[in-house]
Amino acid sequence: MLNHIHKWKPIHFLQNSRTFAPLSSLIFSKPSAFAAKRNDEPTVGPDSRTNVSEIVTGLRILGLRGINGDHYYKHIMSTLNQIQVDLIIEKLRIENPESVFSFFNLLRNEYGFRHSRVSIFAVAHVLAANRRFQELRLVVKQMVDEEGSGSATSLCELLLNRFRDWDWSGVVWDILAFSYSRSEMVYDALCVLAKMKDLNLKVSTSTYNSLLHNLRHTEIMWNVYDEIKDSGTPQSEYTTSILIDGLCEQAGLQDAVSFLMDAQRKETGPSVVSFNTIMSRFSKLGFVDIAKSFFCMIFKYGLLPDSYSYNILIHGLCVAGSLEEALEFTKDMERHGLHPDTVTYNILCKGFRLLGLMSGARQVIQKMLVKGLNPDHVTYTILICGHCHSGNTEEALKLREEMLSRGFQLSIILYSVLLSSLCKSGRVEESIEIAL
C-alpha cells in the first residue's frame, strides 16, 4: 500500500512529466488548474492528502480509463461519500462536462455508488444539453423507479429550487413526466405536468402519448387530450390510435370507428397505425371478417398496410382456424415487399399448434431459420407448450435444453406446463429434478 501512496504525488508527477512532450504540453497549457489543493475541501484517500479538486485534475490528465486503472485512485473511488461525489460532479460539470456522465456511470456501475438526486439532475442537464436523450431517459427512469410513486412532489421541488434557471431544464422536466408515465406512476406524471403548466414549460408529444396510453381506460384521458389541443402540442399518428383504442374500451367499437373516420376530415387523414388498432380490436373479439374489411380499406385510403397490419390479420385468421388463408396473406405480404418477421412466424407456428399439427409448426420454424431469423422466447414457449399438449414430453425437454443453452429463461408458466406434463406421464422424479 505504501508504494502506491508514494506513486501518487501530484507535484512530482507534474515535474517529471515535463520531459514527456505530448503530456506536458497538455498539462502546462492550463497551469492554474494545478494550484488545486484547497484546504476547505474534504480530503480523501488513505493518507488524507488528496482532495476533490485533485481528483478532478487527475481525471483531466489521466482520463477516466487511466484513473480507473490506477490502484491509488481506485482505492479513493471506493471510499468516496456522497458529499464528495456531489462536489466532484459539480466541478466536472463546469470544467469538464464531457466526462461527467462517464464518471457518474463508473461510480454507479463499478462501485455500486448511489448518487444523490442533485447529482442525478445535474448529470441529466448535461445529457440534455448534449442531446443524449436515450441516456437521459435511462438516468431519469432509474431515479424515478428508485424513488417510487408519490415522489413527484419532492422531485419537482428540487428541480424548481436548485435548477430553475438552468439551460435545458424544460427538457429535464419533460423527461421526468415521461419517466413517471412509463413506469406507470400516472399521478406522479400528472403532478409534474401541473407544475410544468405553472412554469409555462412545453410538454413533448411522446410524453403526452405515453400518458394518454396509461389513461386510456379512464375519463381523464379526455382531459389530457383537451390539454394537448389547448396547448397546441403537435399530435402524432400514435396520438389518434391511442384515443381510438381508448374509445374501443370506454365507448364501443362503433364510436371508435367514427373517430377513425373523423380523422379523415382532418388534414392528415387516418393513419395505418389507427387502422391497425381497430383491426386488432375486432380481431380479438373474433370478428376477423370485419378486421379484413378494414385491411382492404387501408388501400382505399391510399395507404399501404405495414407488417403490423399483416401480423394482426394473420393472427386473427390463425386463431379462427383459417390457417390456409393466413398462409395466403403471408405470401401476399411478401408480394408487397414486406418480409415476414419473427412475430409472423410465431403466429403461424401457433396456428399449426392450435390445430395440433406440431410437424407443421416445426416446418414453420425451419423456414424461419432459413430466412436467417432466430427463434425467441415466444417461439420456444409455443413449441414447448405444443409438444407438452400433444404428449411429446421428450421433445419439450430437448427444447428446454436448447432454450437454456441460448441464454433464455423459462417463465414460471412454462415451467408449470413442463412439470405437469412430466408428472402426467409418470416421470415425477425428473419433474422434481427440474423443479429444483
Added chain:
DNA sequence: ATAGGGTTAG
C-alpha cells in the same frame, strides 16, 4: 404508443 405466448386444479 399499433403485432406474437403460457398454467396448474377445482
